Amino acid sequence: xxxxxxxxxxxxxxxxxxxxxxxxxxxxxxxxxxxxxxxxxxxxxxxxxxxxxxxxxxxxxxxxxxxxxxxxxxxxxxxxxxxxxxxxxxxxxxxxxxxxxxxxxxxxxxxxxxxxxxxxxxxxxxxxxxxxxxxxxxxxxxxxxxxxxxxxxxxxxxxxxxxxxxxxxxxxxxxxxxxxxxxxxxx
Numbered sequence: 511x512x513x514x515x516x517x518x519x520x521x522x523x524x525x526x527x528x529x530x531x532x533x534x535x536x537x538x539x540x541x542x543x544x545x546x547x548x549x550x551x552x553x554x555x556x557x558x559x560x561x562x563x564x565x566x567x568x569x570x571x572x573x574x575x576x577x578x579x580x581x582x583x584x585x586x587x588x589x590x591x592x593x594x595x596x597x598x599x600x601x602x603x604x605x606x607x608x609x610x611x612x613x614x615x616x617x618x619x620x621x622x623x624x625x626x627x628x629x630x631x632x633x634x635x636x637x638x639x640x641x642x643x644x645x646x647x648x649x650x651x652x653x654x655x656x657x658x659x660x661x662x663x664x665x666x667x668x669x670x671x672x673x674x675x676x677x678x679x680x681x682x683x684x685x686x687x688x689x690x691x692x693x694x695x696x697x
Contacts, residue, residue, distance in 0.1 A: 534657070541634070548630040554623060557582055558599075559631075561590050562616065562624040565600055570613035572605070599623060 545556055554562075560580040565571055568579065577587035591614065594600045599620035605611040616624065639647045663672055 530657075544634050545631065548634060549627060552623065552626050552630065554627050557586070557590050558594060559624070559627045561587065561594060562599060562620055562627070565614045565616055566621070566624055570605065570615070572611050572613060576614065594620065 542556065545559075549555060549559060557580065560582075561576055564576055564579045568575070571579075573587055573591055574584055576591070577584045580587065580590075582590070591600065591602070595602060597619075598617055600614045601617055602612040602614050605613050642650065660672075
């Protein structure tokens with residue numbers, strides 16, 4: 511296994527497309543494209559899948575909580591829920607405590623579509639597992655959890671972030687190369 515000086519050396523030598531955050535974005539874009547393609551085959555979108563899965567996993571969930579758990583704004587979730595309800599995939603009823611809050615549940619049709627969507631998502635994950643092998647797959651899951659935790663630590667609204675200490679040590683090598691052609695464009 512390479513030591514940290516090897517990793518640091520590689521970090522300083524990479525172009526933007528080779529950096530970790532760029533690679534994470536490319537992986538996210540590829541996974542989103544794969545899911546969109548699969549879900550299109552069964553007539554569902556990723557936000558609809560997330561909403562259905564969260565309704566299934568959270569009894570009597572409100573629309574506001576559903577938006578938080580599905581990574582979208584409350585306004586976007588209102589549209590998603592309206593479409594799911596119009597398609598007969600979820601039903602809404604007043605919350606037990608009264609008030610204006612409505613809670614959602616999957617209909618049998620929604621349960622069946624979610625089962626199919628989960629099968630399609632599983633097929634993609636199984637494909638990745640077969641390409642990486644068990645050890646690399648599990649190591650990747652662990653590494654992604656640690657990256658998420660580390661970045662979440664710095665995502666709170668404060669005056670400083672955990673990575674501020676590294677800013678002053680950013681190597682000059684991170685500056686884009688100035689080719690004659692780029693120099694002319696800047697002039």
